[in-house]
Amino acid sequence: MLASLAALRPRQLASQILSFALVLSTAFMLWKGLSLVTNSPSPIVVVLSGSMEPAFQRGDLLFLWNRSPDAKVGEIVVYNVEGKNIPIVHRVVRNHQGGLPYTKLLTKGDNNHADDVELYARGQFYLNREKEVIGSVVGYIPFVGYVTIMLSEHPWLKTVMLGIMGLMVVLQRE
Amino acid sequence: MHSSSTRFQNIFSFFTTVAFTVAGVIALSSFVFPTHTTATGSIRTVQIAPGRQNQYGTLGRRQEFAHIKFDLHTDLTPLFHYNTKQVFLYLTTTYPGDSNKYANNTVIIWDKIVPNNAKSKTKLALKNQRAKYPFNDISGKFASGDRKAELRLEYNIQPHVGALVWGTIKDADTGSNILADFVLEDTAKAIKSKKSGKAKADAEATKARETLKEDL
Numbered sequence: 001m002l003a004s005l006a007a008l009r010p011r012q013l014a015s016q017i018l019s020f021a022l023v024l025s026t027a028f029m030l031w032k033g034l035s036l037v038t039n040s041p042s043p044i045v046v047v048l049s050g051s052m053e054p055a056f057q058r059g060d061l062l063f064l065w066n067r068s069p070d071a072k073v074g075e076i077v078v079y080n081v082e083g084k085n086i087p088i089v090h091r092v093v094r095n096h097q098g099g100l101p102y103t104k105l106l107t108k109g110d111n112n113h114a115d116d117v118e119l120y121a122r123g124q125f126y127l128n129r130e131k132e133v134i135g136s137v138v139g140y141i142p143f144v145g146y147v148t149i150m151l152s153e154h155p156w157l158k159t160v161m162l163g164i165m166g167l168m169v170v171l172q173r174e
Numbered sequence: 175m176h177s178s179s180t181r182f183q184n185i186f187s188f189f190t191t192v193a194f195t196v197a198g199v200i201a202l203s204s205f206v207f208p209t210h211t212t213a214t215g216s217i218r219t220v221q222i223a224p225g226r227q228n229q230y231g232t233l234g235r236r237q238e239f240a241h242i243k244f245d246l247h248t249d250l251t252p253l254f255h256y257n258t259k260q261v262f263l264y265l266t267t268t269y270p271g272d273s274n275k276y277a278n279n280t281v282i283i284w285d286k287i288v289p290n291n292a293k294s295k296t297k298l299a300l301k302n303q304r305a306k307y308p309f310n311d312i313s314g315k316f317a318s319g320d321r322k323a324e325l326r327l328e329y330n331i332q333p334h335v336g337a338l339v340w341g342t343i344k345d346a347d348t349g350s351n352i353l354a355d356f357v358l359e360d361t362a363k364a365i366k367s368k369k370s371g372k373a374k375a376d377a378e379a380t381k382a383r384e385t386l387k388e389d390l
Contacts, residue, residue, distance in 0.1 A: 054260055054289055055332045073266050073280045074328050074340060091262075096312040098277035104312060110262065110287060126312065139337050141197065168179070 011168070013023065020169040040135035042065035045078055045087060046145030051109030052076070052089055059146030062089065064135025071095065071105055071129050076137040079127055081120050087134065090116055094126075102130040184331055201336025204257040207341070212346035213248035213327050215265070215353035218302050222316070222360040223306070237314035240358060242283055242305040243265070246327070248343055250288060250296040261288045262330040263298075265305070269323040269358050272313055281309045316358055325354040 023081055034043045043064050047056045055076075056062070064078055071077050073095045080087050093115060094106035104126035108115040127133065151158050221241040246264070253261050264285040271279050283305040287292050311317070331339040342351045357364075 016257055054287065055262065072340075073282055074262070074264055076330075076338070093282040093307070094309070094312075095280045096271070096276040098271065099274050100276070102321075104276070111286075137338060138335060139333055 002009055014049075015138065015168050020166065023169075031140035036133065038065050038067070040064045042078075045089065047087050048086075048149065049088075049109075052091070053111045055110055056089065056140070057142070059143050059149050060144075061141040062137045063139035063141075065138045066133075066138070068096070069129070069134055070103055071136055076125055076131045077105070077107065078135050078137070078156040079133045081124070081127075081132060084119075084122050085122055088116070088119060091136065099170070102128050105129055105133070177331045193266070197335045200257055201333065202289050203390070204255060204333060204336055207255040209331070209341060210253045211249055211343055213246065213343045213353060214346045215244060215246040215248075215325060215327060217354050218245060218323060218357040219361045220356065220358060221362065222358075225310070235314065237310045238316055239308045239310050240316070241308045243302050244284070244305065244325070244354075246298060246300040246303065246353075248298050248327065250298065250329070253329060254290055254296060256335060257333045258290045259332045259334045260290060262286075262332065263288060264328055264330075266326045266328060267309075267323050267358075269316070270320050271311055271317045273317075273319075276312050277379040279305070279311065283307055283309060321358040323356050324352045325356065326351055327353055 013071075031043075034060050035041060045062050047058055047060045047062060050058060057134065062078070072091050074093050076089060077093050078087050088107075090109045091106040092105050093108045095103060096105075097103040103130075106115055106117075106126055120127065151161070178279050219242070222238055223241065225234060225239040226229070228325050230274055234329050237279055246265070250263065262285065264282045268278065269278045271277055285306065286298075288296065327343040329341055329343060331341075333339075344351060
């Protein structure tokens with residue numbers, strides 16, 4: 001391995017590293033571009049729990065859209081309660097709006113018996129559409145996101161994968 | 175060129191290309207299926223009773239809850255095609271509230287998940303069905319003024335892959351999105367007050383007639 005690395009000419013090595021950096025920056029730009037188009041800080045999310053079964057299973061990939069100022073009853077939204085850093089995917093079951101600048105929502109997981117008041121902040125009974133909702137689900141691909149669950153549950157896999165990817169790029173001769 | 179790593183890469187990229195193309199075609203093709211269906215529905219009774227807001231201990235304060243019973247007939251068969259994983263069917267009620275803060279309120283009062291398999295019943299005939307979710311107003315009390323509420327039947331088709339689809343099932347007779355108009359008032363109390371009101375009016379009428387007779 002090391003011998004083959006040493007055998008590379010410096011110019012070739014530099015160009016391999018550059019192409020690797022290009023791949024990374026392209027991915028980053030695509031992600032941020034999608035974020036701009038959908039108006040959501042996280043336009044693609046992976047389902048982490050079974051609370052929306054049988055619609056969504058763990059590891060399913062969801063595409064979000066956040067251009068509508070409202071979130072109608074029946075829509076599935078992803079929200080982040082202030083102070084808690086876990087995005088939750090649940091369905092809107094109540095919507096209250098009027099003279100206030102923002103809409104208040106109550107959510108519930110299809111597979112849960114009770115609504116989400118327990119998951120909100122202490123003393124909070126409703127979500128703020130403006131501040132806490134990061135998008136509503138418009139598209140669905142099953143299972144593809146399971147890789148990220150594997151990676152977050154077994155962190156050493158991340159190092160291994162990055163290492164293999166890096167070596168592959170560097171060692172490719174063409 | 176013919177190393178095992180490039181072969182593996184080629185196979186993998188071919189596999190993902192084919193998989194995503196097939197998924198894309200399936201996702202697009204599900205838009206060609208017509209999803210038209212109708213329903214009939216009506217409200218049997220509305221009961222407004224005090225209760226606690228939630229089930230998690232001491233936080234809940236006493237407030238008014240609306241318990242609804244309804245009839246519903248619909249056929250969901252047109253919503254099922256080969257890319258339907260499940261249909262989430264839900265009944266919503268919209269009602270006016272406090273005109274300053276929360277004038278427009280929509281709540282789900284009943285829902286049903288119908289998975290796409292041979293065992294699921296796609297034709298629904300519910301009679302005097304109790305709504306799953308009694309609801310309270312965000313302010314704790316239903317506004318005293320206008321209480322005209324509307325009942326709608328809506329669905330969300332969850333695909334195996336592709337776009338989620340939402341829609342409203344129209345009324346079989348009128349073709350409108352609203353299945354029923356009703357007043358968000360306790361039906362038992364309304365009947366009672368109507369009765370007592372009528373009795374009072376009758377009593378007054380007989381009294382008036384008697385005084386009229388005496389005058390004559």
